[in-house]
Amino acid sequence: MSLMQTYRRQPVAFVEGRGALLFDSSGREYIDLLGGIAVASVGHAHPKIAAAIAEQSAKLIHTSNLFENPIQAALADKLAELSGGMSSFFCNSGAEAIECALKLARKWGSVNKSPDAIEIVATEGSFHGRTFGALAATGQPAKQEPFAPMLTGFRHVAFGDIDALSGVVGDKTAAVLLEPIQGESGVVVPPDGYLAEARELCDRHGALLILDEVQTGMGRTGKWFCYEHSGVAPDVVCLAKALAGGLPIGACLAAPSVAETFVPGDHGSTFGGGHVQSAAALAVIDVIESEGLCDRAAFLGERMAKALGALFDGCEVRGAGLLIGVDLGAPLAERLRAEALQRGVIINDPTPSVIRFAPPLVIEETEIDRALDVLQEVWDEIKPA
């Protein structure tokens, strides 16, 4: 085997896609309710994304960040317009967007607060990525233990518990880092008001609020950014996944007063915000806007959550927009996922008892209905008596 064995891969290889459909080499069709884990928001092989990538790659692919890049600048302007004026740093993944946010927060805390104000408060069950800083921030000891010791300066408290958060945020806190909804640990939604209270706590202690919108951003939950549902304005926002429609990109956005903490030489990336990724991201944003995909995610999400509630009667259905988790109440998620795949429907199982849905936002209502009929069939076979 010439590949490192870091994944438990499922026994299918897709060779083509269209919207929310994927096809294997025999031409068999699958309905994709996962979207490459919340990446293919504008659907597979969207003609506008394909054209943007083809046109830009035929003109120029790479020049490095030593030179002006007007396409990257246009993407930063567009993200500023969507985020209320934030400044962007571009990288290549979610983990890298988090690394950038962590470095920014540490420098900001030590310069603006006190030299030892470098702590990051994150939450249990969170997922922020696999690189060392992002892994230290991730609140999952099982993922950290094989790679100990972790980077120091991180504290973890229960997610959704404002009292636990207020117990640790203080003079040494540079930033609080939160996912508005925890995706990888099973689509865990905090109580109403949690983000607003976290914002208030950060303001009281002069700490930054960093929101990891790697999974929830770019329209997934029915708004450009999930934080918009709560009316909270974060200081820093991390994006990746859906931003360039499947090409590798990450972005760390920060309010200008925070962004100016970085000076030339503080951070960088060879590939970050390259011409092709930036052109793809601009095309993705254009498609989300022109096809009304934020509203579509909200509408379809509500419809789908209702249908899932009926299908998985008695199970908890949670999430926002088209990021939905169903807690089966028993460790049946892997079996459900495998049986569904055999019958042509793609979902995933972030935890033993939770299945997750993050379909392309362009999915047709009829495709959702067909997929749910399949899930109904499987669930009827495997659900506890």
Ligand code: PLP
């Ligand atoms: N943050 C969140 C909330 C994520 O869901 C993920 C990936 O699943 C990451 C960060 C890491 O992103 P990447 O895999 O692109 O490094």
